[in-house]
Amino acid sequence: MALLEVDKITVSFDGFRALDSLSLSLEAGELRCIVGPNGAGKTTLMDVITGKTRPDSGVVRFADRNITNMPEHVIVGLGIGRKFQRPTVFPNHTVFENLELTAHGDKGVFRALFGGISSETRMAIERTLELTGLLDQRFRRAGLLSHGQKQWLEIGMLLMQQPKLLLVDEPVAGMTQNEIERTAEILATLAGRQTVVVVEHDMDFVRSIASTVTVLHEGRVLAEGPMREVQNDPRVIEVYLGA
Amino acid sequence: MSTTTAQWTGIVRKRWDALVVVSICLIAGIAVPLLNVLTPERSVFHVSDFLLTVLGKLTCYAIVAVAMDLVWGYAGILSLCHALFFALGGYAMGMYLMRTIGTEGMYRSSLPDFMVFLDWKALPWYWEGFDHFGFAAMMALAVPGIVAFVFGFFAFRSRISGVYFSIVTQALTYAAMLLFFRNATGFGGNNGLTDFKRILGYPLREPSTRAALCAITAGGLALTYAICRGVTTSRAGRVLTAIRDVEAKVRFSGYSTVRYKLFAWTVSAVLCGLAGALYVPQVGIINPSEMQPSSSVEVAIWVAVGGRGTLAGSVLGALLVNGAKSWLTAAFPTAWLYFLGALFVVVTLFLPGGLLQALGSLSHVRGLLAVGAGRLTHKKRAPAPTSVAVEEGQKPDA
Numbered sequence: 309m310a311l312l313e314v315d316k317i318t319v320s321f322d323g324f325r326a327l328d329s330l331s332l333s334l335e336a337g338e339l340r341c342i343v344g345p346n347g348a349g350k351t352t353l354m355d356v357i358t359g360k361t362r363p364d365s366g367v368v369r370f371a372d373r374n375i376t377n378m379p380e381h382v383i384v385g386l387g388i389g390r391k392f393q394r395p396t397v398f399p400n401h402t403v404f405e406n407l408e409l410t411a412h413g414d415k416g417v418f419r420a421l422f423g424g425i426s427s428e429t430r431m432a433i434e435r436t437l438e439l440t441g442l443l444d445q446r447f448r449r450a451g452l453l454s455h456g457q458k459q460w461l462e463i464g465m466l467l468m469q470q471p472k473l474l475l476v477d478e479p480v481a482g483m484t485q486n487e488i489e490r491t492a493e494i495l496a497t498l499a500g501r502q503t504v505v506v507v508e509h510d511m512d513f514v515r516s517i518a519s520t521v522t523v524l525h526e527g528r529v530l531a532e533g534p535m536r537e538v539q540n541d542p543r544v545i546e547v548y549l550g551a
Numbered sequence: 552m553s554t555t556t557a558q559w560t561g562i563v564r565k566r567w568d569a570l571v572v573v574s575i576c577l578i579a580g581i582a583v584p585l586l587n588v589l590t591p592e593r594s595v596f597h598v599s600d601f602l603l604t605v606l607g608k609l610t611c612y613a614i615v616a617v618a619m620d621l622v623w624g625y626a627g628i629l630s631l632c633h634a635l636f637f638a639l640g641g642y643a644m645g646m647y648l649m650r651t652i653g654t655e656g657m658y659r660s661s662l663p664d665f666m667v668f669l670d671w672k673a674l675p676w677y678w679e680g681f682d683h684f685g686f687a688a689m690m691a692l693a694v695p696g697i698v699a700f701v702f703g704f705f706a707f708r709s710r711i712s713g714v715y716f717s718i719v720t721q722a723l724t725y726a727a728m729l730l731f732f733r734n735a736t737g738f739g740g741n742n743g744l745t746d747f748k749r750i751l752g753y754p755l756r757e758p759s760t761r762a763a764l765c766a767i768t769a770g771g772l773a774l775t776y777a778i779c780r781g782v783t784t785s786r787a788g789r790v791l792t793a794i795r796d797v798e799a800k801v802r803f804s805g806y807s808t809v810r811y812k813l814f815a816w817t818v819s820a821v822l823c824g825l826a827g828a829l830y831v832p833q834v835g836i837i838n839p840s841e842m843q844p845s846s847s848v849e850v851a852i853w854v855a856v857g858g859r860g861t862l863a864g865s866v867l868g869a870l871l872v873n874g875a876k877s878w879l880t881a882a883f884p885t886a887w888l889y890f891l892g893a894l895f896v897v898v899t900l901f902l903p904g905g906l907l908q909a910l911g912s913l914s915h916v917r918g919l920l921a922v923g924a925g926r927l928t929h930k931k932r933a934p935a936p937t938s939v940a941v942e943e944g945q946k947p948d949a
Binding site: 405 | 785787792793796800801804807810811
């Protein structure tokens, strides 16, 4: 059974069909890249999955539940984490504290006042620091990190929430070549352990994480499959890659 | 990596914080009361009764400043009604002090003088219980707490924040002031409550009573500081500062930001009530002018001057600004408001972090000068601030 199933979703804005009866299915543990030219409906699709936009018709199922018309925070609670394009971290907290604040667990005032940090949380933070390559930045104020480091920290913060599905919006926009490679490594490490959807423009980046690719065009799925096949699909070359 | 500048100044500031507040509490709580009571009046060490009362008052203001810093400096909620919570605590204590006058008032009645004057025959129901100190003390904390909780619940739940929240709080204190100005409200109208005789049987005119009140107030400041420091250094404190910086992200991380804000807001109001209850027996009067919007604005200025987000800074701010006020209103009565306005402008423009941070960067500058003079031979000191950019891997081609 698929973890996420998008079934014939249609969304239109003032007559413009942003998504046109789009269907998509995602297995647990998969790393999926969604690509497509501007206006193909990538961001709208993310908005529909996270409950930000209500579709005109169609159904979104997550872990066997219909989540189509659920409010955003309930969907977050079910285990869908989304990383927006612009990094948002807590600038005046250290990297460690940023991860601690978002860690899975009791978020009540009482526990926050009197409870210490559990050894499981501490270990989860250590693992995340290692995964994101921020071990030696742990006591640094997050506001002082570089753009790339902030993006990795935010991916780490989302991982601390133990989401079942992680949606990542254009993670490498504005990154240097080194940072892009590092990001590809981080996401590739997650494959198999964590279900991840990456929306990205940068084709080199998508190639480097070597995953299944879904190409969107004018609100529909144009092609889907391993990067090598999709790359050679003449329709894809025509609308997107050929450029 | 050696200790960075930020960590170094952080450590200094952490110690400063407790050090400054503890010494102020010791001075106001032990040294000054003892010097007032034990030394003869001619002695150079003698502290006058006037100075003792001023210090007691300032310590009350310092409690309000710490409470304000908790919500403004840490949680980013600029309250313009902290004087209301202060006054509510003051009124609760004032009601007890009115009841202890007994039949010694001007009209020799068992009712407070203003009620006799208004020709009231019986005590209103809401004055019941205030004959007892314990009940009054409890109400001094509970009433501001409940008012803050109910108001905060609706305001935070409706996601009113920033300047809109500040405006609503200002309207709240203004409305309360108009309510308390009415004679029919039953708290002495514009004269308020005054002419107190004794507290718990001790005459308020007696210097020893005043010395004891000053000492207790210092204890109150120590307690307030301990509570606020406990909150701000816990994970809840880190959640509060995160709410101040990026509230939406905290919400997405699964926290109910309403509950956290409501918690800090209510604790802050209760502490203001404590300050008000300690203030009234020392100054001998409480009236609705305490609830003026400008009083609450002044509280914000104390905290801004001292340094938002540093508890010791807010204490220093309250003491400095009010000390200056005591002196300037006597020396140049018309110039005080200009001075206050100028102070606010200067601090906002040139010292956004307040005095404490300015002192911190001053010691930092001295550290840099020491580096320049090549005096740093035996110890690794803090690196220069410019090295921050370099550390991030944007190394200039060397």
